[in-house]
Amino acid sequence: MANNKDRKMTTEEAGRLGGEATSKNHDKEFYQEIGKKGGEATSENHDKEFYQEIGRKGGEATSENHGREFYEEIGEKGGNARNNNNNNNNKG
Numbered sequence: 562m563a564n565n566k567d568r569k570m571t572t573e574e575a576g577r578l579g580g581e582a583t584s585k586n587h588d589k590e591f592y593q594e595i596g597k598k599g600g601e602a603t604s605e606n607h608d609k610e611f612y613q614e615i616g617r618k619g620g621e622a623t624s625e626n627h628g629r630e631f632y633e634e635i636g637e638k639g640g641n642a643r644n645n646n647n648n649n650n651n652k653g
Contacts, residue, residue, distance in 0.1 A: 570578075
């Protein structure tokens with residue numbers, strides 16, 4: 562935040578500062594646990610169609626914001642990761 566005492570903090574600034582403070586006080590397991598709880602709570606309140614719809618909307622938004630190069634890059638990364646995983650599993 563700027564050194565201007567009269568300026569109020571925005572919601573975005575407050576969220577960022579709070580997130581930074583929280584990340585200093587909690588470890589990876591903390592975030593995994595709250596993510597798990599959030600996922601469980603969400604799944605109790607929504608059906609299959611809900612998740613299909615948000616997946617469709619997310620896919621549309623992604624395709625509007627990224628070009629062919631984006632998909633080629635993530636496809637290549639996925640293929641490389643899969644190959645590396647298969648190679649590691651085949652070592653005996």
